[in-house]
Amino acid sequence: MALDKNRQMQWENVDRGRYQVSVVDRLSNRPVENARVKISYTGDPDSVIEELVTNSSGRTPVIDLKTPPLEYSMEPVEQQPYAEYTIQIDAEGFESEEVAGSEVLPQVLSSQPVMLAARSVSEEYQRIVIPPHTLFYEYPPKIEEAEIKPMNETGEIVLSKVVVPEYVIVHDGPVGDTSAENYYVRYKDYIKNVASSEIYATWPEDTIRANVLAIMSFTLNRVYTEWYRNKGKDYTITSSTAYDHKWIRGRNIFDSIDRIVDELFENYLSRPNVRQPILTQYCDGKQVQCRNRGWMTQWGSKALGDQGYSAIEILRAFYGNDMYINVAEAVSGVPASWPGFDLTLGVSGSKVTQIQEQLNAIADAYPALPKVTVDGIYGKETQNAVRIFQGIFGLGETGIVDYLTWYKIQEIYVAVSRIAELN
Numbered sequence: 001m002a003l004d005k006n007r008q009m010q011w012e013n014v015d016r017g018r019y020q021v022s023v024v025d026r027l028s029n030r031p032v033e034n035a036r037v038k039i040s041y042t043g044d045p046d047s048v049i050e051e052l053v054t055n056s057s058g059r060t061p062v063i064d065l066k067t068p069p070l071e072y073s074m075e076p077v078e079q080q081p082y083a084e085y086t087i088q089i090d091a092e093g094f095e096s097e098e099v100a101g102s103e104v105l106p107q108v109l110s111s112q113p114v115m116l117a118a119r120s121v122s123e124e125y126q127r128i129v130i131p132p133h134t135l136f137y138e139y140p141p142k143i144e145e146a147e148i149k150p151m152n153e154t155g156e157i158v159l160s161k162v163v164v165p166e167y168v169i170v171h172d173g174p175v176g177d178t179s180a181e182n183y184y185v186r187y188k189d190y191i192k193n194v195a196s197s198e199i200y201a202t203w204p205e206d207t208i209r210a211n212v213l214a215i216m217s218f219t220l221n222r223v224y225t226e227w228y229r230n231k232g233k234d235y236t237i238t239s240s241t242a243y244d245h246k247w248i249r250g251r252n253i254f255d256s257i258d259r260i261v262d263e264l265f266e267n268y269l270s271r272p273n274v275r276q277p278i279l280t281q282y283c284d285g286k287q288v289q290c291r292n293r294g295w296m297t298q299w300g301s302k303a304l305g306d307q308g309y310s311a312i313e314i315l316r317a318f319y320g321n322d323m324y325i326n327v328a329e330a331v332s333g334v335p336a337s338w339p340g341f342d343l344t345l346g347v348s349g350s351k352v353t354q355i356q357e358q359l360n361a362i363a364d365a366y367p368a369l370p371k372v373t374v375d376g377i378y379g380k381e382t383q384n385a386v387r388i389f390q391g392i393f394g395l396g397e398t399g400i401v402d403y404l405t406w407y408k409i410q411e412i413y414v415a416v417s418r419i420a421e422l423n
Contacts, residue, residue, distance in 0.1 A: 015106035016064045021087060023058045025094075026115040029415040030365040031058025035091035035116070039065070042084040042100055054091075056367045057392045067106040073200040076286040076299055080136055081105065081200065089114050101130035102252045108201045109255035109394075128250035134198045134284065135298065140174075140242035141288040147279045148271075149225045162277060162326070164266055165223055166333025166414075170247050171233070174240035182235050183249060188411070190237075191216055192253045192261045194245040199298055201254030207305030208260050210314040211282075213325065214296055215245060217269035220277040220328070255394065262404050269315065270326040277326075280319065294319060334410045343386075343401035347378040355401055358413040359385050365416040368392060 019039075023032040037060050039050040052060040065083060072081035082103040089097045094116035104110045117126065131137070168190050173180025185193070191212065199211045222228070222237045222244070229236075239247040268277040283290035285297025296318035304314045316323050331337065335358075339351045353376040363369040363385075369392065372385045378401075387399040393408055401409070 015067045015069045017067045017083070017104040017106050018062050018109040019065045019085070019102075019104050019112070020062045020109065021052065021054070021060045021089070021112045021114060023054050023089060023091065023114045023116060026117045028365075031056065032091050032094065032116055033058065035089055035094075035114075038088040039063075040086050040088075042086045042102075045086045045088075045100070059392075062109065065104050067104050070106045070202060073105060073202045074302075076135075076284075081202075082133065082136075084130075087112060087114075089116065091116055093119055095119050095126055097126040097128070099128045099130065099250060101132075103130065103133065103196075104252075105200060105202050105254065110252045111255065111258065111394075112252040113250070115250075130248055130251045133200075134241065134246045135200065135286075138287055139246060140240065142281055142283060142290070143242050144293060145279060145281065147281065148274055149221070149227070149276060149279070161329045162220060162224055162268065162275075164220070164328045164331045165236075168219065168223065168236040169234070171228075171235040171238045172247070172249060173238065175228075175233070175238060175243055180239075185247070186411075187219075188261055188265050190247060191219065191265065192258055193247050193251055194219075195257045195261065196253050197246045197248050197251060199257075199302075201256045203302050204305030205256065205260065206309060206311045206314060207301050208256060209264065209311035210296070210301050210305070211298060212257070212260055212264055213267060213269055213311060213315065214280040214282055216264065216267060217277045217280045218245070220268045221279040224276050258394075259404075262407060265407070266328050266331060267325050268328065269319070270324055271322050272324075278319070278323070280315075282318075291318065333414055334407070335413070338403055338406050343378050343406075345378055345380070345383055348376050350376065352376050352378045352382070355386075355406075355409060356382060358409050359389060361417050362389070362409070362412050366392060366412075 021037050023035040024030060025032055033054055033056045035054040037052040038048045040048050050063055054060050065085060067083045068079060068081055072079045082105045084101045085104060086098065086100045087102060097114055097116055099112060102112045165187050167184045168187055170183045170185050171180055172183060194215050195212050199208065219237060238244045269280055271278060282296040282298060285299040291297055301314050304317055312325060336354055343352055343355060353374060356372050356374045360371045363371045369388055370385050372381050383399040386401055387397050390397045390405060395405055395408060
């Protein structure tokens with residue numbers, strides 16, 4: 001432990017990242033106010049460096065924490081590019097929880113979600129350990145598959161259109177591991193988790209976009225073809241890098257990745273005359289080489305991003321010029337879809353009514369959010385409520401319901417308006 005602590009202390013005045021903890025009730029998805037959060041170095045968990053308390057939205061203040069220098073995450077080097085922190089969470093009426101190995105990168109915001117269980121008679125202590133990032137540790141390389149699944153095999157393609165699912169079922173282990181648990185995970189949360197586990201959030205935004213699109217297309221191929229269900233399995237995808245992606249239960253999410261997934265989540269990658277999303281396979285490009293297979297390399301995508309390539313240019317550089325970005329026909333679990341235009345002052349109609357009703361439902365769980373009159377008119381009262389909502393959930397505080405704000409309202413509304421029985 002002392003060695004790990006000394007390694008952390010070498011970062012004095014080198015670089016810093018931002019960090020925030022968000023605490024919700026595991027059963028109801030509602031925020032937990034006045035949760036006490038203690039933060040320490042993972043190498044020295046008994047030396048508390050910060051003590052924080054969550055507000056009425058279940059969030060701690062954003063704080064700065066020490067990290068290695070930015071350049072460690074910008075080139076494939078031997079040094080670990082992120083700091084690891086341990087957090088201990090206590091709240092009245094809930095079981096205590098600890099998360100070890102929460103990652104903090106320089107110059108980006110790391111958000112650590114925590115889902116507390118109501119205290120039981122046994123008062124069981126919950127502990128999550130976040131393993132190393134895939135770019136810093138050797139995980140099994142991807143087993144090569146055909147990027148387009150044959151459609152003439154009995155029962156293989158069962159969906160008539162590409163749909164973004166509300167949930168995916170993640171088998172937390174390799175195929176064949178019957179002891180591994182299955183977890184129901186919201187689709188966007190799954191993509192954010194995988195991207196935060198497999199690329200660095202400090203990379204150029206178009207590099208992040210290219211990798212997120214590849215992760216989403218691969219995932220939607222598994223959904224569309226019902227790949228594992230047609231093999232007699234009861235899950236959508238695994239957490240094994242040999243078969244799928246690295247998903248890590250309970251890990252932290254980085255703000256640049258969070259925002260880009262919200263921006264792109266309806267998208268996937270297509271080729272002409274191919275109905276299914278493309279199974280976009282990739283590797284890191286340092287520990288494992290795969291470009292000769294026509295796959296994207298993560299470090300190679302970073303180099304192209306540094307040169308100013310757009311996301312689609314990066315993808316085409318690896319997968320070919322006939323690759324294009326497509327949009328799913330439906331989004332499961334969303335009460336009503338994006339109207340196609342921003343809701344601003346003076347707009348009226350059913351979409352405004354929907355947003356007003358949803359904001360009021362969210363306000364029941366988030367008391368910092370004021371309730372509004374449901375009249376179908378986007379006035380100053382609604383504008384102010386939207387602005388406060390955006391502030392709570394880390395969006396630009398414009399008071400305008402744009403695409404990102406619309407779907408964030410849908411996401412939070414669904415989360416708090418029904419018990420998440422699948423968790």
